[in-house]
Amino acid sequence: MDHVPPEVTNMIFEAVASPNDRASRKDLCNLRMVNKSFSVMGAPHVFHTIPLWIGLRSLENLHTLSQHPTISKLVTHIKFSVVQIKADKEGNMHQEVKAKFEADHGNHAISTCDIAVIKHMAARANYIEAQKWLHTSKQALMLLTRAFSKFSSLQSFSVSIGDDWIGAKELNQAFGRLIGDEILFSTKSILPIAFRALHTARVKLEELSISVRAGSPSRPYGSLNPCGITPSRRHLMRRMTDDCMTAALAAFPMDFTADHCWKSLKSLGLMLPAFGGQRHYKTCERIFNQLHACKDLSALTVTGLSALWQDAYFGSGTQQFLPNLLYLDLKLVEFPHFKGFLGFFYAHCDKLQTVKFLWVKFADPGVADPWKTAAARMRRWTWSAIQSFTISESFGETPDGDIAPYLRKEVMDNPCAA
Incomplete structure (x- = not known):
């Protein structure tokens, strides 16, 4: 394989990367492990797009990539998800989790269920506290700003409201099992952080898209039910509300002419539910009123x-x-x-x-x-x-x-x- 012409190797990587989905990304990572030559040639294909959400592991991974002298120059596109864990009010989620555990194991295993519920809810409470801290303490804003400023080739940013893959691995490892109603896709507190970081890092975006996925996912959140708890697909992909999209669009600056981040746009996509x-x-309408400032917009x-x-x-x-x-x-x-x-x-x-x-x-x-x-x-x-x-x-x-x-x-x- 070391004697394969670079042109042929590049064609192989382009063919594997062509679907541009989670499976192709995994295949590309495996392909890079063949030898050193494949690792070098496959890096631009693997690190071209970085999936991101405001989760501890995701931010840690983003920071690591931004500090790498070579990889940081390969990142051109950030695919951002607004997934988060829904806060529990008045113990409603505790009762729902317990009911599902009991339904799975039966009454004869009630003690086992109680222990599992306690572990699950404890992990969930810790995660929610960390999530709240990231959203309100400006730590996420600081980390995103520093990372974005290191990505010298960053020119594309897409917001996916309802992505069923980004964050799934981290949540799966944190909880071991996850019930559909614990997942929430909300832009209210998250999207302004990302946009503010882009602005502060002085990123000149050429492509921007906001999409709302309003259908059932193909395989939501992998296998989050090792103990037999089957999450409801229709609950994992929650119906997008009017408030969700309103908050997403409201996160845009009021005046594009005063914001260098948007004036350089060449491509804009708004994909709302049918x-x-x-x-x-x-x-x-507010966005379109500001498009007069985007003189270079071609798509x-x-x-x-x-x-x-x-x-x-x-x-x-x-x-x-x-x-x-x-x-x-x-x-x-x-x-x-x-x-x-x-x-x-x-x-x-x-x-x-x-x-x-x-x-x-x-x-x-x-x-x-x-x-x-x-x-x-x-x-x-x-x-x-x-x-x-x-x-x-x-x-x-x-x-x-x-x-x-x-x-x-x-x-x-x-x-x-x-």
């Missing part, structure tokens, strides 16, 4: 924001709103004004390269067959850079149609007329 965007309209992905695209973004100053936008991906978005929709694309038709629409609707009742009309109107303009403009009204990997050839005047028939 059909839930209207509830978060005001907090999302925008939005999911589930009904009635977000207001006239403020399509008025006379549309050329000033996202002047360098090249990529636009909208899912489950509703345009309230047809004229504003046309105004936006008229201002950006000379630079847009890729447009993807999935279940994008128009609320304007005054326009019959809006997609047919929109395509016919947009064909009159000069689309200098457009490569694809796909429109899908059904879920699936294959789009229903691509109107880019029609916009480039390569075909005569309006694909939206069918």
Whole structure:
């Protein structure tokens, strides 16, 4: 294996890393153990993305990586989870844990259950105290700030609300067993800490995404039931509340123009639960009002924001709103004004390269067959850079149609007329 050309070795690592999930990361770590050459070549693939949450072990690992002279330069992306242990009020969790232990072991093993419950609740109480201390004593902020400042190549930050893997190993080892209702995904106290650390460390982000995972996880939190306690999947992935997403978006600075951390953004993604965007309209609107400061933003992905695209973004100053936008991906978005929709694309038709629409609707009742009309109107303009403009009204990997050839005047028939 020592005589394998570097090009071939790199192709192997790229193939293993291509899924970019937990399994591929584990395979990459194993691949690095083959020999010294593989270890060196695999390092950029393994340490490109660092999963992070505000847990003791996670922060310790982040600190260790930030102090390494080589690895600290390889980190370009932080994947941040807001998972935490829910505080117990009035002993409710104690009773729930005891009931599950008794149901598993039966009444004949009540003493064994009592001892196991005591150990579990003691470990849980210690963990909650440590968690509270990290959130309120500014220790987490200090550790994150120091680490972020050491990652000289850090340019991407994603917030995952509902990730079912990040933190799972640490919690599994701390508790030995975990019941679904003990897990909470909340941004209220956690996300502002991460954003403040990015600001203090003077990180110039190029990519930022916030995603809410509102479905059941594929394999939530590994095997957290060595004694036979089966956690409920629907409880492990708690339903995201309006307050959760509101707090996430409220953690943004009020003025992007005064914050170097956001002015350098080139890619922004807001992935909300399907059909839930209207509830978060005001907090999302605040972000979009500040996007005028992001002159370099070239890629925008939005999911589930009904009635977000207001006239403020399509008025006379549309050329000033996202002047360098090249990529636009909208899912489950509703345009309230047809004229504003046309105004936006008229201002950006000379630079847009890729447009993807999935279940994008128009609320304007005054326009019959809006997609047919929109395509016919947009064909009159000069689309200098457009490569694809796909429109899908059904879920699936294959789009229903691509109107880019029609916009480039390569075909005569309006694909939206069918």
